[in-house]
Amino acid sequence: MQAKTQWVNTQDQQHLYVKTWGSDEKPALVLVHGYPDNQEVWEPVIQELIQDFYIITYDVRGAGQSSNPARIRDYRLAQLSLDLESVVNAVLKDRPFHLAAHDWGSIQSWESVTEAKFKARILSYSTISGPCLDHAAFWMRHQFKQHKGKVFKQLTKSWYIAVFQLPLLAPTIWNFFSPEKWGKVLEKLEHKKNLPLNPHIASDGKHGIGLYRANFLPRLIRPRQRFAICPVQAIVLKRDNFVSPELIDEMPKWVEKFQRVDLDANHWAILSQPELVAEMIRNFAFSQAGN
Helix, strand or coil: CCEEEEEEECCCCCEEEEEEECCCCCCEEEEECCCCCCHHHHHHHHHHHCCCCEEEEECCCCCCCCCCCCCHHHHCHHHHHHHHHHHHHHHHCCCCEEEEEECHHHHHHHHHHCCHHHCCCEEEEEEECCCCHHHHHHHHHHHHHHCHHHHHHHHHHCHHHHHCCCCCHHHHHHHHCCHHHHHHHHHHHHCCCCCCCCCCHHHHHHHHHHHHHHHHHHHHHCCCCCCCCCCEEEEEECCCCCCCHHHHHHHHHCCCCEEEEEECCCCCHHHHCHHHHHHHHHHHHHHHCCC
């Protein structure tokens, strides 16, 4: 399985490392990785989808081989959406594409999925363990009035977000993680051995903290009404240690064509159960092809 590589310059002069997989005559599928990963985390899924799609992946800013912005504000959701636009324009020109994303890749992709300019471009969106922050804020406000227990349950899963706001402590933590140590963490979470290692884990973890600092508080304090411009599938991981399945309850309010599928898996299902994740992405994308 061989990828072609290229560099894409963003509108603010960052450099994104991009890979393309498979035949460009197939329907296009963009996969966006989360934190603290880089695009290599998708390779087990790509292996299952390469016969069906022309696949585009990229290291988001601050991850893998892409450049690292110096300012926290350069990690804002609006800029991350412009990054996706730069990548698809460079690789696909004006072709439409399917989109799937995991964790922070999913959070940032919601910014594009709720942007009117992408209405003719994004054919479908499969979101995995990454809600729209605006939708999550509205959900938390409503639940705090009606069911405070659900809010506290999510907060206990999201303790690390508060830690990531600490200027010195948060980046330093990642210095203690070698690829092997992080691999052990994933093995315990996913109950599966010999998962792929991330050789860039210390750097990816350290720089990616900017995603949290630039976006969580502004969106939770001032949420926006964001409606999806394409069909959305939520792949809900029932044993997710970091995202409560209850957050998905908010999505149908913001998505006209919505589908939910449950998977008995933990947060990194794209590594531990790539065949099932690939099947769900494939089936949803193909089901929208004629719409």
